[in-house]
Amino acid sequence: MNVLLTGGAGFIGSHLADRLLGDGHVVTCIDNFDPFYAVDSKKSNIQAHLSNPNYQLIEEDITNPDKILNRLKGAPDLILHLAAKAGVRPSISDPLAYAHTNVEGTISMLEIARKLHVRKFIFASSSSVYGSNPNIPWNETDLALSPISPYASAKIAAEFFGKTYCSLYSIDFTALRFFTVFGPRQRPDLAIHKFFSALLQDEPITVYGDGTTRRDYTYIDDIVNGIYGAIHKPLVPGQFKVYNLGNSGTVTLNELIAAIEKVVGKKFKIKTEPEQPGDVSCTYANISSAKKDLSFSPSTTLHQGLEAFYSWYKKNQGK
Numbered sequence: 001m002n003v004l005l006t007g008g009a010g011f012i013g014s015h016l017a018d019r020l021l022g023d024g025h026v027v028t029c030i031d032n033f034d035p036f037y038a039v040d041s042k043k044s045n046i047q048a049h050l051s052n053p054n055y056q057l058i059e060e061d062i063t064n065p066d067k068i069l070n071r072l073k074g075a076p077d078l079i080l081h082l083a084a085k086a087g088v089r090p091s092i093s094d095p096l097a098y099a100h101t102n103v104e105g106t107i108s109m110l111e112i113a114r115k116l117h118v119r120k121f122i123f124a125s126s127s128s129v130y131g132s133n134p135n136i137p138w139n140e141t142d143l144a145l146s147p148i149s150p151y152a153s154a155k156i157a158a159e160f161f162g163k164t165y166c167s168l169y170s171i172d173f174t175a176l177r178f179f180t181v182f183g184p185r186q187r188p189d190l191a192i193h194k195f196f197s198a199l200l201q202d203e204p205i206t207v208y209g210d211g212t213t214r215r216d217y218t219y220i221d222d223i224v225n226g227i228y229g230a231i232h233k234p235l236v237p238g239q240f241k242v243y244n245l246g247n248s249g250t251v252t253l254n255e256l257i258a259a260i261e262k263v264v265g266k267k268f269k270i271k272t273e274p275e276q277p278g279d280v281s282c283t284y285a286n287i288s289s290a291k292k293d294l295s296f297s298p299s300t301t302l303h304q305g306l307e308a309f310y311s312w313y314k315k316n317q318g319k
């Protein structure tokens, strides 16, 4: 299979590239090494890919489709679109940048799919689209999306552009709503990475709220398995599908803190602050559709995932 992967230097994209290349697929990665976090970390994520003859890196912005088209060697069989501005809180101070990259960038990739007659398109959406929807566990059939950040609104808009391209150009479009992904190479702005970093450097962490907010933490290998399920789902021209990819269980912030303390064998110093705008109080995935259609079956426990992160962190010192 010849795959066009955007965001392939990032956390999730680089794990996906590991797996695709390991399985002998041809991967063209598009990434602009956005400076949201250390560019060196992204370079190190793809270090092993660069020497693989099945791998091509196109360092380009997804909002420049013509430049990408000029550099592509032939049409891919599939587009896996993961590139995005990924932080929720920063989207509140810079909504236009999020709309540009996450909405216009997605349209650019859909235009590439249209021009090259790519029939299958898989998009990295987010649990944040549900926002303050109280009907947990969240179900894809619940259309009462209540985004509370520009990041979340941009993901919804991108899903809808996918739906439009299904109907106009018979593309098979799958949106995968990821629920807080963690594991080796996790982005440094996310809680687990920040907490390990602070604990090992003997610095305090900031807890927003009283520690009872809940998250559905999902291990990276389980997410990659879910994406694989979507890749292998039989192609249906014009079909639009949305799937939650979560662990389907929740962990409070206080439980997460205790679990990290157990893994490292050390207690946190904690500062508290009020809850932040844009943060939702609970994320919780109903994954029955993904189980049925994608054979999705997350199996990594929080403890196993934290151990794996810790051992990666110690080797890489958080790079």
Ligand SMILES: NC(=O)c1ccc[n+]([C@@H]2O[C@H](COP(=O)([O-])OP(=O)(O)OC[C@H]3O[C@@H](n4cnc5c(N)ncnc54)[C@H](O)[C@@H]3O)[C@@H](O)[C@H]2O)c1
Pocket: 006, 007, 008, 009, 010, 011, 012, 013, 030, 031, 032, 033, 034, 035, 036, 042, 060, 061, 062, 063, 081, 082, 083, 084, 085, 086, 101, 105, 124, 125, 126, 127, 177, 178, 179, 180, 181, 182, 187
């Ligand atoms: N990590 C999570 O918990 C999580 C949860 C829900 C959704 N997602 C989504 O999954 C995808 C991957 O997330 P991640 O955690 O790996 O983030 P990441 O920031 O590590 O990876 C995103 C990659 O996209 C690249 N990128 C950003 N803007 C670009 C542009 N204009 N052109 C080309 N490349 C660009 C970045 O350089 C980066 O390498 C994103 O779409 C994100 O919104 C992630």
